[in-house]
Amino acid sequence: MNRLIFAAAVIIFAMLLLLQLANIIPLTFDEVISFVFILYGAVAVYRSLSKGDRAILVFSTSVFLAGVILVVKSNYEIHNFCGLVFASVLFISGTAFILLFIENMKEKAFFLSGTVLILLSYFTINILGPIGFLIFVNKACNILENFLPIVLIFMGISVFINRKK
Numbered sequence: 784m785n786r787l788i789f790a791a792a793v794i795i796f797a798m799l800l801l802l803q804l805a806n807i808i809p810l811t812f813d814e815v816i817s818f819v820f821i822l823y824g825a826v827a828v829y830r831s832l833s834k835g836d837r838a839i840l841v842f843s844t845s846v847f848l849a850g851v852i853l854v855v856k857s858n859y860e861i862h863n864f865c866g867l868v869f870a871s872v873l874f875i876s877g878t879a880f881i882l883l884f885i886e887n888m889k890e891k892a893f894f895l896s897g898t899v900l901i902l903l904s905y906f907t908i909n910i911l912g913p914i915g916f917l918i919f920v921n922k923a924c925n926i927l928e929n930f931l932p933i934v935l936i937f938m939g940i941s942v943f944i945n946r947k948k
Contacts, residue, residue, distance in 0.1 A: 788830065792823035813857040820850025832886055840886060841879045848875045873904035 796819040802808045803815055810818075824847020831839040852871050861867050877900030884893035 788823060788826050791826075792819050795819055795822065811857055813853050817850040817853035817857065820846050820853065822850075824848070824850060828882070832882075835886065837883060837886065840882055844879045844882050845875050848878060867908075870904040870908045873900050873907065877901035877904065 796815065799808070799810065799815045799818065800812075803810050803812070824843045824845075827839060827843030828847060831837075831843060848871070852867070855861075856867070877897045880893045880897030880900065882897075884890060884897060887893070
């Protein structure tokens, strides 16, 4: 069933893109992508909640919320985009945990993790944002990005060395 939802999303994306390129509908490319993400995510979340597929639930929740963030980004002027991305990752992760809790009410750790991540996303935007913490995190990530290939190489070598023979 997930293939059917994905195929429908691709067809809708292609149709909206053609209408947008022909100037029939006044949407930007970001708005077309966000609409398809929201549509796919909403349908897939609904279907995965009824079937109990956790991997699809987390993925489709993330896709849905990424679509919502693209709508916000394309319709509003965001001064600190790196802060939006950092808080969005925290919020999306927290929401995925909350939906995992809704799917399996016995796992209280999902609810606790989701609540903490959502509150942390609020905290980073409203408390840490004005004091420049997000700018520091962005600069640190840019520096660490240069060392990522070296870290990945060492991780690959360690996995290769520690494999079972």
